[in-house]
Amino acid sequence: MDSSIKKKRARGRLSREMIEDAAFDVIETEGLAGFSMRKLASALGCEAMSIYHHFPSVAHLHEALVDRLVGALEMPDASLPWRQRMRIAIEDFRRIGRDHPAYAAFFVTYRMNSPTCLAWLNGIIGLFRDGGFDAELSARLFRAVGYYLMGAVLDENAGYAKGPSAVNTVSDEQLARDFPNVMAAGRFFGTAEFDKTFELGLDMLLDEMERLRDGADAGQLSGKV
Amino acid sequence: MDSSIKKKRARGRLSREMIEDAAFDVIETEGLAGFSMRKLASALGCEAMSIYHHFPSVAHLHEALVDRLVGALEMPDASLPWRQRMRIAIEDFRRIGRDHPAYAAFFVTYRMNSPTCLAWLNGIIGLFRDGGFDAELSARLFRAVGYYLMGAVLDENAGYAKGPSAVNTVSDEQLARDFPNVMAAGRFFGTAEFDKTFELGLDMLLDEMERLRDGADAGQLSGKV
DNA sequence: GCTTGACAGCTTACACTGTAAGGTTCATTT
DNA sequence: AAATGAACCTTACAGTGTAAGCTGTCAAGC
Structure with missing residues (x-):
């Protein structure tokens, strides 16, 4: 009987x-x-x-x-030049989403607080500091750029x-008739256009x-309302 | 017995x-x-x-x-001047989040497709068109600004x-010692700083x-890498 | 006034979720 | 050989969305 074989649990098999x-596999195949x-x-x-022997809860696993x-x-x-460093750091993060699309929504809204994540955050904020911004502007720009990236x-x-x-969708005909701007824009919303739009x-x-950084004193923007 | 009264269901009570x-109440008190x-x-x-007599599923309710x-x-x-119109439209959307904080995460990631939502989208994209951008640039700027807002x-x-x-958090002492940039930035991450950072x-x-719009021919940016 | 049918709401049930509590098996150490 | 403890399993519970079918109530037609 192979049922007896099946029962033979291999200890230490899991890690x-x-x-x-x-988990990464299941998330991508089954969705988040x-x-x-x-x-x-x-x-x-x-x-x-x-x-549960290895992770005390799903939250721990997610972490x-x-x-x-x-x-x-x-x-x-x-x-590397500062602008290029910034680009690379941002694209690296963005690539995680591309590699784990189903997990992206979780990943991006996760409020990190582990040493590993804080080390990364610390480096990124340091990157803003390297750009010549003081603590406040570094913090705010980090957030603002983070919003965009997120x-x-x-x-x-x-x-x-x-x-x-x-649940209730609108037909293409109605779209073309009633919402022409959406219709015209839709052409640039597809996957193939992601890179160009992001750039x-x-x-x-x-x-x-x-x-x-280079410009106006005290880092003022146009100031228009 | 008031149990008999209790049993008297009022017809048409729900709507x-x-x-x-x-639902808005429960979401805000219980969380999403x-x-x-x-x-x-x-x-x-x-x-x-x-x-379920009024909404065939939770998805319909959410919609x-x-x-x-x-x-x-x-x-x-x-x-109004274009820039001001843009600001107002963006802040109006942002205010929804403020008014329904627990619902915001759902709302913002919802892929709208109802006539009501498409009408709004159509108007917003039209706002970009009004700024003098062609269909392509309007679409891309709408997306880019949308990323930021989202x-x-x-x-x-x-x-x-x-x-x-x-689940595993880091103490303030460790934060100050090992992640000084995060520590320094944290001061500008609080609720009180939201408006200024967003602005x-x-x-x-x-x-x-x-x-x-005004500047370089064909709408080229700096072009630096 | 009585009957009828539709509607609004309720009851029950099912397949699913995370996980607490406790049971079992086996490699290692003594 | 006995004991220990890690690794894994079984069972159970309270929760979820919702399908299927039931019941009470009201309005309309006779």
Whole structure:
């Protein structure tokens, strides 16, 4: 009987790393909402509760996943020009979303607080400081650029390109007739346009940051209302 | 016996509007994740399944909530200067987050497709067109500004200011010692700083859009890498 | 006034979730 | 050989959205 063989549990078979690997897989195949401990266990060939020996809760597992993604990030070479370092750091983060699209929505809204994540945050804020901004402006620019990046990663991986969340949808004919601006813009909302659109916004922010540093005294912007 | 009175169900007591009102309440008091049909029903003084007579699913209910929020938005007065119209439209959207903080995370990531929402989208994209941008640039700028706005609303309502999501947190002492940049920046991450930070990033984008329109031929940015 | 049918709300049930509590098996140490 | 403790499993519970079917109530037609 192979049922007896099946019962032979291999001890020490599971590990945090294995579980994390499987979790990334399950999340991408089942979607973020479709992920569950039982599905994860089934992917690992064990029972759900076995995972709890390695991670005391799903929250702890999620934290480990975020840590692994953020921990793999490296700070751009400090010898590069500042603008380029900034670009690289931002694109590195954005790439995580591309590599884990289903996880992106979770990842991007996760309020990091582990040593690994704080080290990365510290480096990124340091990058703003390296740009010549004081503590306050570094903090605010970090946030502002972060907003942009956060929104982009979210939209690129969980946004319109994946179809509407809405239950009641509108036909293409009605779209063309009643909402021509949306219709015309839709052409530039597809996956193929992501890079170009992202670059546009990113360049706007980078341009403005350089202007802010080089330019007007005390870092004032146009001041228009 | 008042139990007999209690049994007297008032017909037509529930309505879509009442249910929506209660849903907003429950979401704000219980949090987005804590919301459920059973809790909503209990807030309404009815059974969960009664709600299904008015909304065929939670998804339909959510759609109605988004529609109500978006439907209440108005386009800024067309006689105002363009930059001001843009600001107002953006701040109006942002205010929804402030008014429904717990719902913000859902609202902002919702892929709208109802007539009400499309009408609003159409107006906003039209606002970009009014700024003098062609269909392509309007689409891309709408997206880029949308990224920023999306990220801001998310962070302001579900972000760091609400405390970390992390299970394992780091002490203040360790923060000061090992992550000084984060420590120094933290001072500008609080709720009180939201407006100023948001304005900074928004002004950067608005400045750049005006430059893009008035300035260099074919709307080229600095072109630096 | 009585009947009828539709509507509004309720009851029950099912398949799913995270996880607390406690049971079992086995490699290692003594 | 016995004991220990790590690794894994079983069972159970309170919660979720919602399908299916039931019941009470009201308005309209006779």
